[in-house]
Amino acid sequence: MHELPQQLANGLILGSLYGLIAIGYTMVYGIVQLINFAHGEIFMTGGFGALTTYLILPPGTGLWLALPLMLLGGVLISVIVAVAAERFAYRPLRGAPKLAPLITAIGLSLALQQVVEQFYPGAKSGRSFPQLPGGPYHIGSVTLQPADIFLFVAAPLCMGALAAFVGKTRTGRGMQATAQDPDTAKLMGINTDRIIVIAFALGAAFAAVAAVGWGLRYGQVSPTMGFLAGLKAFTAAVLGGIGNIYGAMLGGLVLGVAEALATAYIQEIPGMHQLGGGSWANVWAFVLLIVVLLVRPQGLLGERVADRA
Amino acid sequence: MTTQTVPAPRPEGTAAATPLLEASGVVMRFGGLTAVNNVDLTVNTGEIVGLIGPNGAGKTTFFNCLTGLYVPTEGTVRYQGTVLPPKPHLVTSAGIARTFQNIRLFANMTVLENVLVGRHTRTKEGLLSALLRGPGYKKAEAEGREKAMELLEFIGLDHKADHLSRNLPYGEQRKLEIARAMASEPGLLLLDEPTAGMNPQETRAAEELVFAIRDKGISILVIEHDMRFIFNLCDRTAVLVQGQKIVEGDKETVQNDERVITAYLGAPLEGATDTAASTEADQ
Amino acid sequence: MTTTKSPALPLPLPAAKALVLAGGLATAASTFIHWTWTSEFPGDLTVDGYPGGLQILTLAAGLLIALFSLPLYGVKGTRWLTPAGPNAPVLVLGAAAAATTWFTLIAIATELGGLANLEPGGWIAGVASLLPLIGALGLPQTGPTVGLPSSGGVLAITRHYLGSFTRLVGPNPDLAPVKPLNRWVETLIIIAVAGLGLTVFTYGIVTEYGELFIGFLILTALGTWALMRAGLVSRLTALTARHRGTTTAAAFAAAAAFPFTQSDDHFASVGVNILIFATVALGLNVVVGLAGLLDLGYVAFLGVGAYAAALVSGSTSSPVGLHLPFWGAALVGMAAALVFGVVIGAPTLRLRGDYLAIVTLGFGEIFRIAVNSLDGVSGPKVTNGPNGIRNIPDLDILGFDFGQAHTFGSFTLGRFANYFLLMLLVTAFVVTVFSRANDSRIGRAWVAIREDETAAQAMGINGFKLKLLAFALGAALAGLAGTVMAHVSYSVVPDPYQFAGAVPPNSAFLVAAVVLGGMGTIAGPLLGATLLYLIPEKLVFLKEYQLLVFGIALVLLMRLRPEGLIANRRAQLEFHDKDTDTAAPAETDDAPASTDPGSTAGLTTAGA
Secondary structure, eight states: OOOHHHHHHHHHHHHHHHHHHHHHHHHHHHHHOOOOTTHHHHHHHHHHHHHHHHHHSOTTOOHHHHHHHHHHHHHHHHHHHHHHIIIIIIGGGTTSOTHHHHHHHHHHHHHHHHHHHHHSTTGGGOEEOOOOOSOOEEETTEEEOHHHHHHHHHHHHHHHHHHHHHHHSHHHHHHHHHHHOHHHHHHTTOOHHHHHHHHHHHHHHHHHHHHHHHHHHHSEEOTTHHHHHHHHHHHHHHHHOTTOHHHHHHHHHHHHHHHHHHHHHGGGSTTOTTSOSHHHHHHHHHHHHHHHHHHOTTOSSOOOOOOOO | OOOSOOOOOOOOOOSTTOEEEEEEEEEEEETTEEEEEEEEEEEETTOEEEEEOSTTSSHHHHHHHHTTSSOOSEEEEEETTEEOOSSHHHHHHHTEEEOOSSOOOOTTSBHHHHHHHHGGGGOOOOHHHHHHOOHHHHHHHHHHHHHHHHHHHHHTOGGGTTSBGGGSOHHHHHHHHHHHHHTTOOSEEEEESTTTTOOHHHHHHHHHHHHHHHHTTOEEEEEOSOHHHHHHHOSEEEEEETTEEEEEESHHHHHHOHHHHHHHHSSOOSSOOOOOOOOOOOO | OOOOOOOSSOOOHHHHHHHHHHHHHHHHHHTTSOOBSOTTSTTOOOOTTSOOTHHHHHHHHHHHHHHHHHHHTTOTTOGGGOTTOSHHHHHHHHHHHHHHHHHHHHHHHHHHTSGGGBOHHHHHHHHHHHHHHHHHHTSOOOOOOOOOOSSSHHHHHHHHHHTHHHHHHOOOOOOOOOOOOOHHHHHHHHHHHHHHHHHHHHHHHHOOSHHHHHHHHHHHHHHHHHHHHHTHHHHHHHHHHHTHHHHHHHHHHHHHHGGGGOSSSHHHHHHHHHHHHHHHHHHHHIIIIITOOOOSOTHHHHHHHHHHHHHTBTOTTOSSOOBOOHHHHHHHHHHHHHHHHHHHHHHHTTSOHHHHHHHHHHHHHHHHHHHHHOSSSSSOSSSOGGGOBOOOOOOEETTEETTSOEEETTEEEOHHHHHHHHHHHHHHHHHHHHHHHHTSHHHHHHHHHHHOHHHHHHTTOOHHHHHHHHHHHHHHHHHHHHHHHHHHTSOBOSTTOSSSOSSSOOHHHHHHHHHHHOTTOSHHHHHHHHHHHHHHHHOGGGTTTHHHHHHHHHHHHHHHOTTOSSOOHHHHHHHTTTSOSSOOOOOOOOOTTSOOTTTTOOTTSOOO
């Protein structure tokens, strides 16, 4: 299966997953300069929330009806977790030295992962996620599964909605202002606390959408799914320019495509035949992160920020 | 990893007109904003030069260009004839030291430790030396402490050597910043609003201090808003308005220049008296 | 704020004092009666006349109370026990006795299924152990009086009441220095304290069952608090500061004596592991605690060192056919880790600290994946993949075979005991490196960078170079520890080198150890690693939930006491910015069998 179009399609799908998760990282970082380590786990709880919703629904509910409800359930859970985290773990540490919220985030990430692993029935070995019926669909030389269609639709929709929200609504503009200069924003009457909560919530919501997409695509949700996905999504956010929501999606797509291509093609390069393949994909993603940080640390769409003495 | 102190490149010239710092055509642009627009400034050895201007005129930005914190978009800055390296720590090593507009002491270190850190660039004991603790190391540490204490005596804080710098009263914190900057044995000291927040007695004491520093052979470039302080102190003063130098000269020249008066007060008035000493961030 | 206020309980003073003394003695005496009728509860608390298991803890508590009631009564020659006044320490000790005893009683009841399982002896002990506490509450205390908070709702009010005991006890005292005693007397004191520390520490390690360990923790924690509140700890700290060399030697000797106190090798293996993790935590402390760089993939450096050493130590499964002596393997391990440290650090240390956290996290994961895949199938054959490198031969240094048990007179040193002593040397080395680096021009520069990097650069400090130095040094130290670890466990496999896993070491564990113990101090990470290793070991039921507890603990710690258990003076000030200006000096805890000279590694003390 080494045809380029298929690989590209795979990459874009994977990338849209990363991008949706990356939005959460980038929004929070842009406003409060915090890497929300626990965001990967928020993504994960969204997945489990969606699964739970599905399990609650009467059996036999068509998946195309259940899907919106699952999305709702996932979003609900992930948003609750994110907002609670912001309110009780991060907000009290706003003035503290940088290390404190970072460590809190790590602790939170661990705790969330473990709570799900220990207390959600059957979570340890992964729970199977319902699949969309139908497919596979063939477009030219590319084969797509229904899950892929879902992502191809959901990701742009989410981006569009976000763009409209940030650019056109008062709250959205308030977010931009807070990201640029929180003190002045406050002086202008913007409720920065509320803005921050909204940022967390939005990020969580998109992550939940991604989680549903993930579950549909891979057929499974597990407590550890957030860790690696979160790491890569953060890479995507940096790649695209941290703080820039378009950058997040762009970075995600670039990363997804790079990963797909690396997995497929690196082993073709003479001498490197043992360094391609699934397990090395993560290594290459990481190498990409390092290269980006070296060559263009502000990311694709980011701007250099001057340090004010 | 030797244990000798590295002597500062102290300028040797005694003639007052030997240029120490030459900034020519310095331009600093941030995206669409030109913060510093084609500024020339020279500081000669043994001089005290003042830099004044309304808030937002670009004075601190200009300072940052002189210390490697910003790399000027255009123009050059030469110290002792050589173009400045673009990294702040190299600039300090070359002989320019500075204080900050908003005090940036190492709050949780003691007074003595702050000054010792200031000496960093004039000492060479690296990690290996610290780990091996040979006799050279101990000598260097003792010497460092001695010199630091000397500096503290000079500015009058030696009795508080072991106090945490955050516990000092404001005026003393400013003095400590100066001592810390002096610890790197500079040839040129840049002072950014050293008397901000000081009462008149403290300001007079600061004046004496600056003269004493000059007498030690260090040239000084100072940003200030307190006019009396500036004109008592400086041999020459340059005025920066909206990033451009509009006039430079001695007290009479500057005080009577209409453009200066307009820039500060907006209407012609007798003499350029002190404007409100606000501490808004200077861009 | 040191006004003496009226006591919490309105008792006449002589009655209060009597209660304390009598209660203490009664508590001690009650341990000689049996508390339960069945030996199903571990420790055999069924025999009269012989205190067993948890009863010993109560006995100790009771005797301590009796001892400290001497200064309470103003007995001549005992005032030195409580330089800051006896009322508060006695209160804490009373709480300790009550807590320990009641914990035991409740444990008995819960495990055996009902209060009926408690014999009258148990009830007597329960009552007796409350007497000193009641008496102590009748003593006037000098803690600050704080009114109910006016805002903050239920949460704030709850916090207010939860803190009331702590407020009653009051802050640890800031004592004026006192004339030093005769040099020999002071030396003897140091030796005695080291010995005491060893005893306490050994007791803790050797506890055979979880309940005893919990009781031990309760007693030790509250007991230490009492000693701190009494001012004994700060006197001791001042004393050890005067005799750095002796203290170090005594601590080292005490630690070295540990394996000799064991008749079998099992606890020596616990000891070695603690030492290894404590040392690695100390290495991480250089990076996180001194330079302020958050490294979340630190365990990878441990792994690099372990693998590198394993490859050159003559293992049969190593594709490299070298068998270097220990020092050679150690150098290889350190060098390999150092190289990786530089490779990872160089691109990322130029950037914001947040990025470093993620990148190091990624590197940690990548390391494990890479090492797992370099098995000749999915990658070139270097590390044998999931099987790892096994059968690493035991060390043989100067004819001393580490794999064999050796007998010295009546003492036997088993295999783990041998490695314990070797690791102790490594630990001592790392402690020296840390302490010397901290108290030096480089150490100051690191702290300056952490405080304000821009200002530091303006002072001529090359931020990048120094950060890289810290990072590389930390990596090298981890590599060194890895070398020993490879030999101790015969083999090196990829499994343990994760960010978070059930088995230490893993990066989350290490970060937690440093943070919990106290960043920037020497004793802090040592204590943190010890606790974090022992607690899941001893409390087996906790093992499953270990990571969950870690996570919650980290979150709570950052909220309540971000500076950790052993507070570095600077960190305490950094984190409690909004508190009063004249901050009380950080109390440094004399952790058992560990070198403490560095916890006041403040740079104002002259000398190395």
